[in-house]
Amino acid sequence: MSVASRFASSLTRPLASPDGAGPRGAPDALSAAYLSGAEQAPVLLTQPDRLTAGITDTLKSLNVKGVQIGGGTAAVSEKVVTDLQAAGYTVDRLAGVNRYETSRKIAELLPKEAVGK
Numbered sequence: 001m002s003v004a005s006r007f008a009s010s011l012t013r014p015l016a017s018p019d020g021a022g023p024r025g026a027p028d029a030l031s032a033a034y035l036s037g038a039e040q041a042p043v044l045l046t047q048p049d050r051l052t053a054g055i056t057d058t059l060k061s062l063n064v065k066g067v068q069i070g071g072g073t074a075a076v077s078e079k080v081v082t083d084l085q086a087a088g089y090t091v092d093r094l095a096g097v098n099r100y101e102t103s104r105k106i107a108e109l110l111p112k113e114a115v116g117k
Helices: 026-039 055-061 078-086 099-107
Strands: 015-018 043-046 066-070 090-094
Touching: 026 043, 026 066, 026 099, 043 055, 066 078, 078 090, 090 099
Parallel strands: 015 043, 015 066, 066 090
Antiparallel strands: none
């Protein structure tokens, strides 16, 4: 489920996003793709309630220090955050009260000039 292999190994800011297979995860994963594309960092997909096998191996291979999670606890549980922190990663959650606010918060991480580039 990881698209990390398409990117260079020097990336330091991939996003952990919910599993896009279900209707709950697709909006947050789509919003994360905007930041991912702008920063040329992968979106790593995981199950809502646990880290998908291979995620920590991928993060290690990319020499990642921190992870940003797109979506609230219904999309990516606190257990996933705890597991990432236990593995030594700094974790930031990008979430709003609904999918629209989450998307806005993710988009606001980049300057207006980044839109369309």
